[in-house]
Amino acid sequence: MLVSLLLFLPAVLAENGRQAWLRYAPLTGSKTGPPALPQSIIALNATQSSPVFTAGQELQNGISGIFNKHLTVSSSHSSASHAWSLVQRHSSRTHSERLLELEVDGFWLNVKGSAVQIVGQSDRGALYGAFEYLSMLARGNFSDVQLVSNPAAPVRWVNQWDNMDGSITRGFGGASIFFDNGVIVSDLTRAAEYARLLSSIRINAVVVNDVNANFTTIQPGNLQGIGRIADVFRPYGVQVALALDFASPMEFGNLTTYDPLDPGVIQFWDDITENIYDIIPDFAGYLVKADSEGTPGPLMYNRTLAQGANVFAKAIEPFGGIVMYRAFVYNLLDESVWTADRAKAAVDFFQPLDGQFLDNVIIQIKYGPIDFQVREPAHPLFANLLNTNVALELQVAQEYLGQQCHLVYLPPLWDTVLNFDLRVNNETSLVKDIITGKRFNRTLGGSAAVVNVGANDTWLGSHLAMSNLYAYGRLAWDWSLQPDDILKDWIQLTFSQDKTVVDTITQMSMASWPAYENYSGNLGEQTLNDILYTHFGPNPQTLDNTPWGQWTRADHTTIGMDRTVSNGTGYSGQYPPEVFEVYESLEKTPDDLVLWFHHVNYTHLLHSGKTVIQHFYDAHYEGAKTAWSFVPMWESLKGRPGIDEERFEDVLFRQNFQAGHSIVWRDAIVNFYHNISGIRDDAGRVGNHPWxxxxxxxxxxxxxxxxxxxxxxxxxxxxxxxxxxxxxxxxxxxxxxxxxxxxxxxxxxxxxxxxxxxxxxxxxxxxxxxxxxxxxxxxxxxxxxxxxxxxxxxxxxxxxxxxxxxxxxxxxxxxxxxxxxxxxxxxxxxxxxxx
Structure with missing residues (x-):
């Protein structure tokens, strides 16, 4: 376990971001003295691949870094109960009544002065408890606590869109840490470091390859390499999962078909699955993207999506694995057909199959029905699968949202979906309760986030973007947490407890998504960037007159998708009646989604009292103004505790870029709509640049x-x-x-x-x-x-x-x-x- 041991060397060099929120830096500016610390650490598992052993090492390293105190680690104690995975720091009786409250991966943390007990329901639960305690110490919280913490859902995954050649689809933080030149990299140090970060926020599995999968991933030599990844993940309680190429039986198995009902195809997947578990006994499962954007799938053979998913589910069920089957299935469309609507596709494909998926299948559903846009309504498929396991798909990688070059703190966006009430059967049906299985009493559920970290020291290419990864893990464990509270914890761990630092970065981050929405695309019009090329800069023309279905249907007098049942695509009818009633009505639809649901004149008067076109002008100027304000706000932190020179300059460079690029965005959008509508800006700003x-x-x-x-x-x-x-x-x-x-x-x-x-x-x-x-x-x-x-x-x-x-x-x-x-x-x- 040389790789794992190397990870525990304290960070003493420049703050390059590689330690992220696990810096274990000495506390600065603390108003209270150091706590009464235990004299030793007892980790009741000496096996180096065990997360319990890792927990002991992590505690030792963390206390050394924060308090400059070295504690010894041993692996036995006469009073310890071996019925539980335990990291124990003092001889103290375990409270069995609290342990009965633990669920899978949960932990019990008991801190009373110098006596600290951490008990996990599983090995990784013990590690989660150790990270929780260290997080408290690193934030200067020395309180006595006794708490039981259980996950909201069993599935807390991340998806990496890494390709076998080392590139990353929509990756903005460097090359793959897993693959290069068609094989698994020899040095997996970064992979182990990534697992450590993920474990600290209680992520339990990683799909290491792109959803647009390559069959070569499951070739024997590469499966051995995937096994090596699993080996360095295992000490952190993180499992490996793989995305599958549906056509692999033809491309790799020498079959003439990939029909999921063909006996040869079934046997192929049975054999592949058995091979994987021979190499990786704790393999988590499969992710499948099929019949979407040209990828092969069961529809090729007139089979249902449920039949396609179930062939994998049957193969993996004996080993305890699960199948995440993406709901991102749609066909290219003709915009001249008024009722055509990509947003309807998922419900049309999946709702008739409700109840036909096996119990170890989870339908992975994006938060909105298009594609990670700056604002979308909650996906109606969540309200249409009452007898099927579902999971929420989020995107930490800012594909459409500035690609980590723009500060965009995402949890406030996610919150608009998570806490949306779909009112299924006229009862409270929050999305966050549906994905955890609570609302419809499902056995499996949870979430997956597309993350796409790379070899860059900052992982995502940007120091501030890491707040989104941290927040995703915290939310996946507990969806009731508030975005600003998570953010403040992250700032204290990543930079310092200095109040000015915490308040300033909080202000910047919480203003960032509204600002980006303002200067990129608002009123539910989607993100107005180039969908045909890079998904980065402005190009509203590419949304219309293409078959991809991300239309605004803008002309010289009107704009917006009519998704009503009465006159449009019928999409609003995919929601339960109480929600349908709101979205079907132009008068009741909130301004921030009006162009998602309705086709209106540029002069249509919003609830705000502004016309649509004047709102465009005002919002884009306001959004760019906010982006410009981030520069002096960040500059004000120079020299503050925790703001070292290297990270200060890196963030400043990006904030200056965002300020300038927000002007590019602002001008492009207001000029485009001024040109197409011919309607002047009441404030006289559009086209008027006196300097x-x-x-x-x-x-x-x-x-x-x-x-x-x-x-x-x-x-x-x-x-x-x-x-x-x-x-x-x-x-x-x-x-x-x-x-x-x-x-x-x-x-x-x-x-x-x-x-x-x-x-x-x-x-x-x-x-x-x-x-x-x-x-x-x-x-x-x-x-x-x-x-x-x-x-x-x-x-x-x-x-x-x-x-x-x-x-x-x-x-x-x-x-x-x-x-x-x-x-x-x-x-x-x-x-x-x-x-």
């Missing part, structure tokens, strides 16, 4: 004009590029603004495939230089673009520059590779002014 100097209006040498597509992603629809990829370009102008101190911003395009360099000067005196390399060297993890568009558009800002009227401003660009040093505009902003 900008368009690049095409400057005196150009070596530069030429370039018409950007989509048009709305460049100011005045036009940029400049160098005449050739070896020509230096110069754009100059004489400043006509009043003399004073300005922030000089340069909007440019950072394309994949080149690292252009730029110099900005006033009267030939250099103001600043930079290299357009945020994509190529991985400063930002978003999906890159090879075009001048809303994905590559960004901004460089030089603050507090003294400018005199009449000064000559010059920007010199040197192209690199395929990137022709593209420029959009220059803006000179007086202090406190937002472009």
């Amino acid at each position: 900008r100097i368009e690049a095409e209006s400057m005196e150009l040498d070596g530069y030429e004009l370039y018409t950007v597509s989509p048009f709305e992603t460049a100011s005045n629809f036009t940029a400049i590029v160098t005449s050739t990829n070896s020509t230096t370009g110069t754009a100059s102008t004489r400043i006509s603004f009043p003399s004073g101190k300005y922030d000089i911003g340069i909007n440019y395009f950072d394309m994949y495939g080149g690292n252009s360099t730029y110099t900005v000067s006033l009267n030939n005196k250099t103001v600043g230089q930079w290299e357009g390399n945020i994509v190529d060297i991985g400063k930002l993890g978003h999906t890159p673009s090879i075009y001048l568009d809303g994905h590559s558009a960004t901004r460089m800002t030089f603050k507090g520059v003294q400018v005199k009227k009449g000064d000559v401003l010059k920007v010199v660009g040197n192209p690199s590779g395929v990137e022709p040093a593209p420029l959009d505009y220059v803006v000179l902003l007086p202090q406190g002014v937002i472009d």
Whole structure:
């Protein structure tokens, strides 16, 4: 267990984020003295692969890091009860009446002065209790407690979309920690570290490969490699699961069919399953994506989705495994058909099959019926499967929500679904009670989150994005927790207990999702980014006139999907009557979902008193303003306890990027809808930028004009590029603004495939230089673009520059590779002014 032991070395080097919330840093600014600590640790299992052994080591390491006190660990005690997995720190009688309250994976924590008992219903329950106690200590909480903690549901999984070649689908934090070049990596240190993080938030299984699975994963050599992953996961109580390629019997098994009712196919999956359990006795189960977005599935043979799921369920049932079968099944559609609606697909496919899935099958349902959008109504399938196990699918990876380049704290979004009352049979039916099995008395349930950590030290590519992973684990254990309470715990563990630090990051994070919704897509219109290319930057045109069904049906006078039964797609009728009554009515539908359910004029008056189009204008300007406020808020934390220089600069870089990109988003969306509707902004902001100097209006040498597509992603629809990829370009102008101190911003395009360099000067005196390399060297993890568009558009800002009227401003660009040093505009902003 050399890998596991290495993980327990205390973090003494730079704060690069790799320890995440498990830093075990010495407490700073604590108002109380250290607690009375035990003198030793008793972990009643000396087997190094046991989570109980791990718990003892974790306690030893944590107390050493927080209090600089070394405790010995032993594995026996004469008074200990071997009926329970136990990490015991003092000779104290176990309270059997409390132990009777423990459920699977639950734990009992009893702290009274220097006497600490941690009892788990299972081995990993004991480890969970150890992490809970260490979390208390690391946050300066030295209270005596006696608590029993049980999970809300047995399934607390994460999905990794890692590919065998080492890439990660929608991964923004580096390459895979599991795979490379078609095989499992030899060094699984990072995999073990990941299991440690997940165990600390009580995640119990990981699907290590992409849902768009590759049959090569289950080849014998790779299964042995998956077994090695399971070996490093096991000490942390984390199990391995695999996504399956439905067509594997043909691709790998030399069969002529993958029909789930074919005897040869059934035998194939029986054999594969047995092989897996021979290698991984504690294998968790399968994840299946079928008949979706071109993936093979049972519908190919006119079999039902239940028949497709059950072939895996029968194979794995003797071993105690489960099957997570994704409800993300839909066909491409014709937008000209008024009743066509991708949002209806899951209920149409699955509701008629309710009760036909075996008891070890769980239908994994996204929180909304489209695809991880910035706001969607609660998925109606939760109200249509009363006799089938279900689980909620969330996404920690911010695929449509800024790809970890934008701060977006997700639990407030999740909360809108989790606490939504679907009113099944006119009774309280909260989504969180449905997924745990409580509402319909189901035996299995829970959640899965698409996480996609990578080899980046920060795991997700961003320090602040890790709050979403932490929060997901905490919620999966207890769905009643509040987003802001979880956040404050995470901040204290990740940075410090300093009140200013906690309050500031809390304020930023809690404002982040509303801000992103405001500048990306609001009123239930979905996230207006490019669905055909990168899912990152703005491109509302791609939502319509495509077969993917993420339509807004926007024209020159109207916008929104009519999903009513009376005149639209009929989607509203998939909800129980009390919910249907609200969504069917334009008058009763809340503003934040009005365009999801109704097709209205841009001049339609909302409950707020604004028209739809004016709300667009106001919201996008307000959202960008909030994103800009994050920069000075973060800057105010420089030098505060727990805010080390490395993490400070990394977060500041990303907040500056978000501030600039929020302007790109704002301008693109308001310009697009101003252009299509022809309706002016009452505040006169759209198209009016008094402090900008368009690049095409400057005196150009070596530069030429370039018409950007989509048009709305460049100011005045036009940029400049160098005449050739070896020509230096110069754009100059004489400043006509009043003399004073300005922030000089340069909007440019950072394309994949080149690292252009730029110099900005006033009267030939250099103001600043930079290299357009945020994509190529991985400063930002978003999906890159090879075009001048809303994905590559960004901004460089030089603050507090003294400018005199009449000064000559010059920007010199040197192209690199395929990137022709593209420029959009220059803006000179007086202090406190937002472009």
